[in-house]
Amino acid sequence: MSDFIRFALVGNPNCGKTSIFNHLTGARAKVANYPGVTVERRLGPITGISENVELVDLPGTYSLHVSSLDEKVARDMILGQLAGEAPPDVLVAVVDATNLRLGLRLVLELEKLGRPMMLALNQVDAAKRRGIKIDTEGLAAAIGIPVIETVALRRQGIAALKDAIAQAAELHKGRTTQVISDDQAQRTESVESLYHRIEGLMNANVEIPADRTNWQDRLDRLVMHPVAGMALLFVVLLTVFQAVFAWATPAVDLIDGGFTGLGELVATTLPDGILKNFIVDGLIAGVGGVVVFLPQIIILFFFILLMEDSGYLTRAAFLLDRPMRGVGLSGRSFIPLLSSFACAVPGIMSTRTVPDPRERAIAIMVAPLMTCSARLPVYTLIIAAFIPNDTVFGFFNLQGLTLFALYIAGIVSAALVAWVLRLRNTREEYPLLLELPAFRWPSAYHLFMGLRERTWVFLRRVGTIILALSVVLWALSTFPAPPVGAVGPAIEYSFAGQIGRFMQPLFEPMGFTWQMCIALIPAMAAREVAVSALATVYAVGGDSVEMALGQTLGSSWGLPVALAYLAWFVYAPQCLATIAVVRRETNSAAATTFFTVYLFGLAYLAAVLTYQIATALLG
Ligand SMILES: Nc1nc2c(ncn2[C@@H]2O[C@H](COP(=O)(O)OP(=O)(O)OP(=O)(O)O)[C@@H](O)[C@H]2O)c(=O)[nH]1
């Protein structure tokens, strides 16, 4: 196999494994303050030491006797049972110093496996703050492995950990590591003897102050209160959507103005012709149309990161456990579903943390009903064009409320679908066992890194897939050129025009124009492309006067059509990546087909109903 010596980071969820991994390998894997962030193994070389060493980051686990899929990944990797994967040569156990008792249980189980091991005692800063005193040397002597204190948050102790890894690698050189069979792994000690040893270690080496009520507990009582906590959650979420609209506007206008200016500049400097059309209508309209939404996406992620890093997210999961059980899910599915607001792909992957397989299947089915950030550009474009920027009830912004309503429509639909799906299954109760991470002030560094990462992901999408699709769409809308003596805009004679017209009868009952139909196709690759597609289609088809896309739509669609388009986007599984990940995670063609058909069905139904009702009401 490879000539790398393999080290694996093993520990309880949320103890800081990925933070350590990132420091040692220079990777930028996701770190957040809730259990179950990492659901897949991840590999990276450790640089700066003489041996060839690679490090594996694993999902968190409490024990080798596992209950959920992500824990199984960790267990199988530790034992070396994953197909095609070399077993780890050395284990780096990571323990959260504020939760030593729980961590030691896993360490003692691992010790029985007989692998070389070391212990990173992480979060010692938090432990000190709580007055916990740990005799590191005593612990090292008692267990018989090196123990290194670390504060991964601040990169402290990482150098010492690296030294210990270098030493262990030196010792290991030239040996081979065997796979551990299930039989061997089962041969762990009895639970009584395990707890006896843990108590022994704790009593001899750890001092924990007795008084436990502090501001954390008081805050928990408020935040997790069934009434006050719910109200707080509602206010928090509403604030987020208000902010997405209200705070973003100046930045959006700035970027919008920039692109409009750029378009005008190019339009006046370049001679008329195909190149000018390409740059103005294809590139600037297509890419600019999407980049405009960067501020909104940053604001949305700012709040998500804030909730993650403060420890609020896990509290919300507990709070929503009961209502979610009403529809056949549980608090376990809360974080996967919440992640789906960013993007359904990681959301669906993190359903691996859900121990009940039927609940997991349902969570996968409804995850795309959570409004992903790629839908934000479509929503905001249409809302800004059709919904007046009024203040209602004193301080709510009507546009923000509409956006909130679209998110709620997704959530309520998800609840209904989950409820229906659950009817087919008998219930079995899996209690919600989740560790509450400590509350803390979100770190500015994490916020900054997280936002930088999201911005980068977004701009990369714009620079690759969105750019490419805009170019293709521009070509389809421009060629073939209209015949000589043709009347009407050129786009009507183009390929795109023909495709749009071909599709349009199917979408007639919801009032979609053929331009809207065209935009649905590239949106299958990435939803935001609907916006650049509309921009391109209308720019190519428009008269010479440049008009902002929102104005163009406002003057060419009616309100019922606009609402129907929004309704379509709430439901349609319009993203091939999501369908692919459903296929992978369910490993079932039938489930994937059901997923696709039911969502398209809902989208069609919702759009038709919205259009017909709105037309009847508004005339
Ligand atoms: N105070 C403090 N916080 C830390 C330290 N190390 C990590 N954290 C925080 O602990 C949280 C969890 O860190 P991760 O690195 O995501 O933990 P993990 O073990 O990979 O978690 P899972 O992937 O969910 O199992 C994050 O909010 C980190 O910022 C530390 O030394 N001190």
Ligand SMILES: [Mg+2]
């Ligand atoms: Mg992790």
